[in-house]
Amino acid sequence: MRKLSLREKIGQLIVTGFAEPNMTGDLRRLISDYKIGNLILFSHNVENKKQLGSLCAELHRFVREQTGIPALISIDQEGGRVTRLPADAANVPGAMAIASTGRPENAYAAGRITARELRALGIRFNLAPVLDINNNPRNPVINVRSYGETAETVEQYGLPMLQGLMDGGVLASVKHFPGHGDTAVDSHLGLPAIHKSLEELSELELRPFVQAFRQGAECVTIAHILFPALEPEKVPATMSRAIVTDLLKRKLEYNGLVISDCLEMDAIRRFYGTAEGALGALKAGIHLLFVSHTPALVAETSERIEKAVRDGELPMPVIDEAVEKVLYYKRKYGGENEEHGTGPAKGSEDALEAVGGAVHRRAAQAISLESVCLVRGELPRIVPESGDTLFVGCLPNRPDQASSRVKAAPSFADSLGEALAAPHLTIAIDPSDEEIGRTLEIASRYSNVVLGLFNGLDHPGQIRLANRLAAVGCRVTAIALGKPYDLASLEGAACELAVFEYTALSLASLATILRGEAEPTGRIGIGSLADRMDGIRREPTEGREAN
Template structure:
């Protein structure tokens, strides 16, 4: 391991930062951060990914760029959670399911297998750090940012699946990250946009929010990511956990005994950037006990944060001993997980995992995850001799957490091998003209399936109005399938046949089709309570 005494203060400070950039090759932003500011790590987003081979080359070229300047390799990080948060979503890379699908499937071996599959592929791409799994307990139906990223609402289930995922990643040589400490599941505010508060007392937090993190620590998770959420039970000041000494040092380090790395969530999120600001946030996070500072997007903010930490050391606000304590943990993990960087460019074969092996695992999870909440209307299985219409609500304005358009595979396509169906595509926030056209068209059909997609906390009003009208017109014979937020039925309580799928990946859509036609049974256990009518069914673990 590199000796701390051989590093300058600027080199030490640079190692505390993980930053993003905006191209598929090393651009001036990332070159400057590595060459002039001694950057310790990079983070990829979809903007950095063109193909598997391109990404492997990028990872290699960044390490080669850094190598002459420092003996310390780079962390190369990504948010490859699976499901809706998958920065790499390209042909040749296995499309790992999201956490709530895994929670519904209820099989720890499959959760570990999925993480191992993803970890093996990340390792081949030169990515050594995954900001996953999410171990937040999702017990707030209107949570706008966690939702299906969680394994469910039962702390023991979340803890068990989180531990399985951590083992899967780290056994493949990729550091896992349990997030968002001490728990982001019971919030109704997206911390990308503002501050959230979890007001519960210590006893409740110990029983629910902290349980999965204790388990993650027990199985040796390499990193824990902070939440930009206020926890009055642990911190008297109205500051988010990321900036709280009471949360990061007293609770996580001292009470829970965590010895690994603490990384902040991105400081450009409004909960930090619009309150204390990014430079001050970086200093306060280190004072609180964080080891790594994440600034994902804007170069001026990245540089300002690095300079603020340097100024804090110069003024005596931060000691060099405090910097060294974090650096020792960083260097130890890099030596353990990364080791020596080869000068030889990587040679990869696409697909990264043989298709037969990958498909077997992914289809098994998908088919075990489909959850039949109710069929009180006795509408299943579909009648193959009936005129059938599928109405598919699709995302048309894509973000980092929505499925890209070029991977769209609809239920109509999945049902085509079984019998003839017609299909209408509408927006997830349909216009009144789309709603009217769908209602008018539906009069021709005796069997209708509506596929809902909700990326916010509640079913969009247009989808709700369409379903209410169709349900009334069909006399309750409508079938609704949610392909993201399982809570959609709370907005359409009169629907008598409702299935949850938690995501809209092709293997999942195929599994939905199989359940609808009766080829397989819906085996999924509801991992969250939808209402008093539909409580969670926690799978035995």
């Protein structure tokens, strides 16, 4: 490390992304000029497994050529709605779906499958699992990414997922410390605040993280959230020395890698500025800074940190301590001789055979099938080609900035209609009264309507349609493809199912169950979810879309 220049050291502390499925000129310049040594991949970088394996191999090669140090390539591969891997890989279900199976071994299997797929592609750093407790049903960004509403549920499933990733040889980052579950604001779009004391946080939000640290978690992501009772200055946990150093490192005795969430999220960029937020994060004790999208902001961040060191604003030992920590994990996971074996960093043909293989796909589908929950009512058996059932639903969309971008995603109505040889109708995500009227007219020709709801509390036209269909006498089977809380606002649906995610995997499981080939064995009552849904059901529905 002593041979590294200041700019080279700073480059080891920054993670950046790029906007194409291949290396861009801007990315090459950042790596060559600013010595950026770490990358993050998103769905817009991914086309298929062969392309992704080749891209990772090129990234590894170029970073090593320009910096002399292995790259860390990271990805948000949580499962469910936050999946970046391509369709020809094995994408596992998400957290709440896995918890609904009632089997913690499914969480371990999901972690192990994910690790194997990532390593075969040349990716050694997964920004998962989520250990937030979803104790606020209005949470716009965590919700189904959490394993549940209690610390016990999150520990019961989140820790096996973590262990599966670790046993598979992948650096895993638990997130979002000290807890993002009890917020009603998405930190991608605003600056949330949690007004809880340390004692209150210790009784709930901190518990899964403490258990993860005891289990050997090597990395933790810090949340962009204000905690006024812990940090008197108006700065989020990301920039708080009281939270990162005093609480996390000293009080909880955590000694692993500490990383920021993306510093381009509005919680930082709009209120503090990305470069200043990065500087504040280093001062707080964070080691690795994510500036995930904009080349100009990466350059500005590097230059701002360099200036702070040269001006004496940021002590050089802070930089050196962070670089030593990053290099330790690069030696362990970033090279070709890391402790966990010699898994390929080249995306070779032999390695890629493991990605999306039959064993992984069968395991992922089995977990998904076990996750489907019959929440209320009696499940109808749909006879293919009977002509008495209409499938209705909106197209998939991106519900928040954390979710993967929608590409050629399957449509609920089309997929289920084709799988069961039944009529189907695609509607807008928030149908107007006029569209609701047209849909009622078409639905009147059928005995049964199977309606896919996708985050209907945020798009109340879906809820109005479901209730209107039931009111005019249609036998409605309502299926929550996102937040299960949508079901709490229904009036008169004959049957309610929850699958937690709008993916090809969940739609295939639904088709199997609706054909009568399997029973929905999932349990939505994990933790206090069932009681919470009953509570929401009793609340008025007016104005919910504003939350």
